[in-house]
Amino acid sequence: MSAAEPVAFDHVTKRYAGTADTQGGAVEDLSLEVPAGKICVLVGPSGCGKTTSLKMVNRLVEPTSGRVLVGGVDVMTRDVIELRRGIGYVIQQVGLFPHQTIGENVVTVPRLMGWTAARQRERAEELLGLVGLDPATYRDRYPAQLSGGERQRVGVARALAADPPILLMDEPFGAVDPIVRERLQNELLRLQEELAKTILFVTHDIDEAIKMGDLVAVMQVGGHLAQFGPPAEILANPASDFVARFVGADRGLKRLSLTRVGDVKLQQAVTATVGDSATEVRPRAWSAQPYLLLVDAAKRPIGWLEQARTPSSGTLTEDLAVAASPLMNRRTTLKDALSMLLDADVQVGIVVDRTGAVLGLLTAEMIAEWMRDTAAGPRPVDPMAAGADDSASPEATAPSAPVASTES
Amino acid sequence: MIDWGWLLDHVGAILGRTVQHIELTAIALVVGFALSFLMALLSLRRPGVYTIVSGLAGIFFTIPSYAMFAAFVAFTGLSILTAEIPLVLYTFVIFIRNMVVGLQSVPRDVSEAAEGLGFTTRQRLIRVEIPLAIPLVMAGLRLASVSTIGLVTITSILGDSFGGLGFFITERPFFATEVLVGAIGSILLALGADVLFARLQRRLTPWSQVGRARTGDGLPRSTDRPVPA
């Protein structure tokens, strides 16, 4: 498997003759670097120049000024045919040759490069299997006989055929329905884990960009780069009003979906075990907070003990505890965790490990604090909020009681 | 090279032949149009009819016109019928295909919308389908007129009273002036008709500028068939 190569844009500008530079399709002073083996998503509204930028990598479009570098080499200095054969290219309409079979389509570039028929056949089978299509069934079919999702898979297989270090994808999943799209996205991520290619991916869908990208480049109409960085960064600290608007008013939730419980420092749970003496527990627990987590011998949570309800003597038994909090594990996203807390109408969730033993506590307050801490700098005002109230700040002070406040 | 004396002497004859040329063409166009219009309407009711007709039409236009004219002499002598029947057949062939395809090419959603709005079948035909078929029919008219003008020249084989400008081509083949008058004359006539009908087509159907597939404007499609020769 060939090693991936980095791609870089160095002050690249593209202007079309006779048009003002604010017209769609032009690119203005684009500079960014994509390290080898990473997925960089170019995202933005129509006319922001994302497709034009992509096409400058395989020279379907040539820059007016600036350089595009592949593996550190200016693409303009390389033979254009050699360059293109070394870069995989997938477009939205796939562009499969309708007059050739799937098998023939897949090995288009290897055939150009003069591979033997046997090697071509082998590679076709390998690639079809890689993208989840049974070679025996699909190899001799024609593109018109396949569904949109299947055609797109073949498109990806064809792009990978000559094992190029770089892959260019121009809205590859735009033409299929959302269910198929999600499946294809997951498959691509899975493939990427195996193959580690440098992928440049163009989309207009910010959710797709966040999901797919290691790095996200947000572009705006006129071909300007608005922000470039990991998805978490774009969500947490949008560099401008445009980026904040483009990302969407729900970027807070989007950020939460990117982080998992395991990434957050958990609050320690003060516990008491079944069978403990009530008197022993007393001084330890009640001073800190009015609730205590009752666990079993294997440290698995049973429920909450309320000070007022617990007898001051005797042993602690199961029936004394109230099970109110949802259980979550380290892989749960913060978004799901928050959702679980909201559903259960409680402030505290219990984090357990694979055996079910308590690891710690996660409160809604902690989630809010995490949001605050990871978003440095002033937050742009949401233009949708007409009033002066600070709708963007999550300062809901929640009562520290873990159970529903409606309880008498 | 050119005998201007002859030209000046024969201006009247040239004009006369031009008129004859136009007459013969016009008759063929009108009759052919009417017949194919009727046949097209019939085909709408009975699709099977069109298949037969188009099959026969396919055979007709492949047969060289010279052979056609010569064959008809045996039946209709050297009368105008001998000239006109094949001419009408050839225009019919062009018109029928364009009309039927034109009527069929009305987008389904448009006729369904019309039906949904409460048009009767007849109203739909008159108000929706025929107007939308006009571009293709106009293209057919253009093609038929050019083709017929060409075929009229061949009718000169039927004798001196026919041929339009074609008469000058065959009367004295070595006499350059006369041949040029006949040849260039008929070419100009054909080009004139082409331009005229192209303009007319654009005037009548401004909406059909989008998408050349609808206008059938000169550029062939994979489903196209040859024209009579």
Added chain:
Amino acid sequence: MTILGSVAAWLTDPANWTGPGGIPIRLAQHIGISVASLAIGAAIALPAGLWIGHTRRGVRLAINLANLGRAVPSLAAIGILVPFTVLIDPEAGFKVYPTLIAMVLLAVPPILVNSYAGISEVDPDLVESARGMGLRERQILSAVEIPIALPVIIGGLRSATVQVVATATLGAIYGLGALGSFIVEGSAQRDDAKLFGGVVLVALLALTSEGLLGLLQRRLTSPGLRFAAR
């Protein structure tokens, strides 16, 4: 009935199958000159049409040429050449050259226009995708555009064939020979059997050649394209 009978008799008369005025020779002449003019016409029109379709340059010119070609009556094409070609050679310049040249001139427009249209109908996204994969322009034309455009291109050949066979028939008026001669002679000699025999032969040739090309058209269409057309 009598006409049919006499034609049948004429066609089966072995005398008509021998000699320089016989059916085989004239058939060969007709086919020969038709094939020759088609070949020359295609040699001119095919590369031009493919190039125009691929580069999209000279489209206006191609369209205007097509319209002009369509407007020229075949008889006019032959006739207009005669006074000039006789200057080259008084005999061949009357009998053969004008008809041959006219046939080539009339074959060019349909082949040119169909080649151009067929290529330009190919989905431009497909072409760009092929280019992006690293196919050279020539390879794009040969591996992608031509195979897809083939049915339309052959359609152009079909049109040209009909034109050419008909013009060769006309050429008999100027003494070309070929199958049209039976019609000319039959007409002059008031021999209906001969005349109709000629008509039948010409019709058969025209239909056969057009039909053969139609079969070729279908044969050369990739099955993948037939699926796509559904």
